[in-house]
Amino acid sequence: MRKIAVLAAVGAATVCLALAQGKSPIIGLITKTESNPFFVKMKEGASKEAARLGAKFISAAGKQDGDNAGQVAAIENMVAAGAQTILITPSDSKAIVPAIKKAQAAGVQVIALDSPTEPADAVDALYATDNFKAGVLIGEYAAAQLKGKTLKIAMLDLFPGHPVGIARHNGFLAGLGADNIDADTPDLASTPQVVCSQDTFGDQAKGQTAMENCLQKNPDINVVYTINEPAAAGAFQALKAAKKTAAIFSVDGGCEGVRNVDKGVIVATSQQYPLKMAALGVAAGVKYAKTGVKAKGYVDTGVTLIAKKALAGIGSKDVKFGLANCWGN
Amino acid sequence: MSNPTARSETKNWLEKLPSVSVLGPLMALLLSIAFFATQHPNFFTLTNSALITSQVMVVAVLAIGQTLIILTAGIDLSCGMVMALSTMVMTKMAVDFGLPAPLTLLLGLLVSTGFGFLNGLLITVLKLPPFIVTLGTLNIAFAIMQIYTQAQTITVSDENSILLFFKQDISFAGITIGYGAGIALTLFLFTLGSWALSNTAPGRHLYAVGNNPEAARLTGIPTQRVLLLVYTLAGFIYGIAGWLSISRYGIGNPNAGSTENLDTITAVVLGGTSLFGGRGLLIGTIIGALISGVFRSGLTLMGARAEVQILITGILVIVAVAVDQLSKGKNSR
Amino acid sequence: MENIIFEARGLVKRYGQVTALDGTDFSLRAGEILAVIGDNGAGKSSLIKALSGATIPDSGDIFLDGKPVKFRSPIDARHHGIETVYQDLAVAPAMTIAENLFLGREILRPGLLAKLFRVIDHKKMLEEATQHMQGLKIGIRSMSQAVETLSGGQRQGVAVARSAAFAQHVVIMDEPTAALGVKEGNMVLDLIRRVRENGLPVIIISHNMPHVFEIADRIHIQRLGKRAAVVDPKKLSMSDTVAIMTGAMRTEDIPTEMLA
Numbered sequence A: 001m002r003k004i005a006v007l008a009a010v011g012a013a014t015v016c017l018a019l020a021q022g023k024s025p026i027i028g029l030i031t032k033t034e035s036n037p038f039f040v041k042m043k044e045g046a047s048k049e050a051a052r053l054g055a056k057f058i059s060a061a062g063k064q065d066g067d068n069a070g071q072v073a074a075i076e077n078m079v080a081a082g083a084q085t086i087l088i089t090p091s092d093s094k095a096i097v098p099a100i101k102k103a104q105a106a107g108v109q110v111i112a113l114d115s116p117t118e119p120a121d122a123v124d125a126l127y128a129t130d131n132f133k134a135g136v137l138i139g140e141y142a143a144a145q146l147k148g149k150t151l152k153i154a155m156l157d158l159f160p161g162h163p164v165g166i167a168r169h170n171g172f173l174a175g176l177g178a179d180n181i182d183a184d185t186p187d188l189a190s191t192p193q194v195v196c197s198q199d200t201f202g203d204q205a206k207g208q209t210a211m212e213n214c215l216q217k218n219p220d221i222n223v224v225y226t227i228n229e230p231a232a233a234g235a236f237q238a239l240k241a242a243k244k245t246a247a248i249f250s251v252d253g254g255c256e257g258v259r260n261v262d263k264g265v266i267v268a269t270s271q272q273y274p275l276k277m278a279a280l281g282v283a284a285g286v287k288y289a290k291t292g293v294k295a296k297g298y299v300d301t302g303v304t305l306i307a308k309k310a311l312a313g314i315g316s317k318d319v320k321f322g323l324a325n326c327w328g329n
Numbered sequence B: 001m002s003n004p005t006a007r008s009e010t011k012n013w014l015e016k017l018p019s020v021s022v023l024g025p026l027m028a029l030l031l032s033i034a035f036f037a038t039q040h041p042n043f044f045t046l047t048n049s050a051l052i053t054s055q056v057m058v059v060a061v062l063a064i065g066q067t068l069i070i071l072t073a074g075i076d077l078s079c080g081m082v083m084a085l086s087t088m089v090m091t092k093m094a095v096d097f098g099l100p101a102p103l104t105l106l107l108g109l110l111v112s113t114g115f116g117f118l119n120g121l122l123i124t125v126l127k128l129p130p131f132i133v134t135l136g137t138l139n140i141a142f143a144i145m146q147i148y149t150q151a152q153t154i155t156v157s158d159e160n161s162i163l164l165f166f167k168q169d170i171s172f173a174g175i176t177i178g179y180g181a182g183i184a185l186t187l188f189l190f191t192l193g194s195w196a197l198s199n200t201a202p203g204r205h206l207y208a209v210g211n212n213p214e215a216a217r218l219t220g221i222p223t224q225r226v227l228l229l230v231y232t233l234a235g236f237i238y239g240i241a242g243w244l245s246i247s248r249y250g251i252g253n254p255n256a257g258s259t260e261n262l263d264t265i266t267a268v269v270l271g272g273t274s275l276f277g278g279r280g281l282l283i284g285t286i287i288g289a290l291i292s293g294v295f296r297s298g299l300t301l302m303g304a305r306a307e308v309q310i311l312i313t314g315i316l317v318i319v320a321v322a323v324d325q326l327s328k329g330k331n332s333r
Numbered sequence C: 001m002e003n004i005i006f007e008a009r010g011l012v013k014r015y016g017q018v019t020a021l022d023g024t025d026f027s028l029r030a031g032e033i034l035a036v037i038g039d040n041g042a043g044k045s046s047l048i049k050a051l052s053g054a055t056i057p058d059s060g061d062i063f064l065d066g067k068p069v070k071f072r073s074p075i076d077a078r079h080h081g082i083e084t085v086y087q088d089l090a091v092a093p094a095m096t097i098a099e100n101l102f103l104g105r106e107i108l109r110p111g112l113l114a115k116l117f118r119v120i121d122h123k124k125m126l127e128e129a130t131q132h133m134q135g136l137k138i139g140i141r142s143m144s145q146a147v148e149t150l151s152g153g154q155r156q157g158v159a160v161a162r163s164a165a166f167a168q169h170v171v172i173m174d175e176p177t178a179a180l181g182v183k184e185g186n187m188v189l190d191l192i193r194r195v196r197e198n199g200l201p202v203i204i205i206s207h208n209m210p211h212v213f214e215i216a217d218r219i220h221i222q223r224l225g226k227r228a229a230v231v232d233p234k235k236l237s238m239s240d241t242v243a244i245m246t247g248a249m250r251t252e253d254i255p256t257e258m259l260a
């Protein structure tokens, strides 16, 4: 049904792509889902920034995380609607590339937000968290906190093959001291300390199930890496039910996650900044419309380690900072 | 016909085969348990068995409703999303709006039952195919849930909330069964459902409607009313599954609901119930659900990739459906 | 006049331009087997449907035991003790013989709770099914085997037995032997006779003239939506009967002693 609507929209819209100077530029944002708080915040930021800079803002989303077809349709729609710049958080880093190429061939500037495409240069620019660094930060914190202990680690990942999942996972292990892993390691790496690896799809319930199974495999797990804060909350539930404790680390910095840092559910998390990604993207869109100059390369939108307890030699910010800069509610 | 033939004597136990359609699934379950037990010492333990059961219980209870519907030769794609919506009604109204949890629990059950009733109405009154109707209500429930919740997970932090009732462990003789209350509820529902399906007139009518709707109608069974009742009851069961899910995970989960429909159909099919309707046993469904859970747990312990579990489930489903199709061909001859 | 228990006068049924029943009469005597025959389109099915409640005639009257009745549905007719055996829609193959016999009117356990939840008395149903099937001399060993394990004739036997078990007044059968082989067809004919022996009159529609002549006490010939004649199969030959059916012989030309 969705497809039919899309086709109708494509048919109805006339392809009117021109760098119409004077007319307000059209900037589109395509998120992974409509309603994930991270993307809600991103959309909010982009919309505000567009209004401030006098651009017309349109948005669309996949139905759920991983919905590539929905994003492809959204790109086609936006091209048809005359968008000069499309900002996209790719659900499927590889599968989206042909659609992006087609849009670019029609003169549209495409900028990836939050997640890179594969290859990364398929888009004109990328404004995103350095996910490897996000992993490194929590990995280093874990190493400092648990110094001297024998680590038994559970890795609660996203799903197979996603570059963000790989970058955070590998960053965490590198931060813990694995020196054969770096930002260019292509796949999920492992070390002898890792006793269990599971996919969570970033979902709390699936995170809980994954952790339960890991605890069956190895009841002595004392460190848990999680792809995001909902998965961390699930892992915590599983530990609590099994009457065990382990140090949980995560990435995201959503408000709920920061509160969980405050409660001790999560030891430390790496906070990222969707608002900044959105603002940079919109600004680049307006610039392209005005000057015809496309944005280029990768801009790190920054990542901050949030922990309740500061450790010597580790640069972290406290919960108060985290709450002041968090997204979601 | 006037004198019993030798053939009907020798074939006697074979003739009862349709009613023991769960033998195959049971064998599959036992064999997979035996296999994984040899692979990892932690697999065949009481704790892990209880854990596996508690991991599949939400899908299993959902699949009770799906089984009833498939027995009538229908299908319900909306089950997971209706359940997810009911968990959001139960949790959000209690946590965010401060309504008493028993009331929000009832409201959640009302919503899921209402969706079941709506499915039933569209199928019986407008005579629309169940696949299409429930595809529609799947999307309606999804959209309502997204608008209503903004995809915010709701955590139930009040440990004494009735919404978490089934999270309680059950301890006896020094052993503790995690989520024992939920497991007990699941087993109770399956027992009750199996009993009702084979021992009450409405239960038998449900089979008749699925097996030969025209014959059922001509014998005076109100087939449309039976269908309406089945879809409505299924909706209610989805609400119970929602309650169970909140207890299990401590949250109202707006990301849930999109895969449970296939998970339940998988459980029903693995349990030996025919997608053509009228054949199958509810007990098979819990076996089917457990098969999935056993593979997930066993393969995790073995350190196998997650995809292997999906692969094996896929193969099992095809085998189960092929058996169904072949036995159907045999019977219609 | 013989004891007429089921009667219809001047039944009319129109489907748009087509007049399926054009003021047909009908009568069934106690304890007889009445065959209804006629060319395709003569209105046999329409007549039977009107008598079994499956359609409602536009006009005309139906009398059961001399009293006027109006059937609004097959269920309605069943409440009046009229049971119909349908050609091939009759059974739920995956269910047991006992269940099929009692489908829609299961024997319930005694007690208030059992009645409330409509709990089935499997044991009693099995016993009664066995008893009943034995009464009709249908030799099926186990009433708890699925109907789909039976041969076609045995299945039809189950359907006939079901009707005979519950009919208070009349059993109607639409082409009960059409789908069966020779041997099985004969088994069903035997069965129909036994139903009559048990005191129930039977209306049977059939295209199979040898079957009709073998079993019927009287033959109702339907033609062009009307009852052309009711004849005695012991007196009128098969070829003359067919001649009336096709219109080759006029009703007026039938010798009165051959009418029944």
Ligand SMILES: Nc1ncnc2c1ncn2[C@@H]1O[C@H](COP(=O)(O)OP(=O)(O)O)[C@@H](O)[C@H]1O
Pocket (backbone or CB within 6 Å): C015, C018, C019, C020, C021, C038, C039, C040, C041, C042, C043, C044, C045, C046, C047
């Ligand atoms: N439901 C119906 N709709 C329209 N015409 C019908 C319907 N049923 C019967 N007829 C017509 O009425 C006539 C009598 O049909 P029917 O009673 O089936 O005769 P028979 O059973 O003797 O072949 C035929 O012309 C048939 O086409």
Ligand SMILES: [Mg+2]
Pocket (backbone or CB within 6 Å): C044, C045, C046
């Ligand atoms: Mg006919």
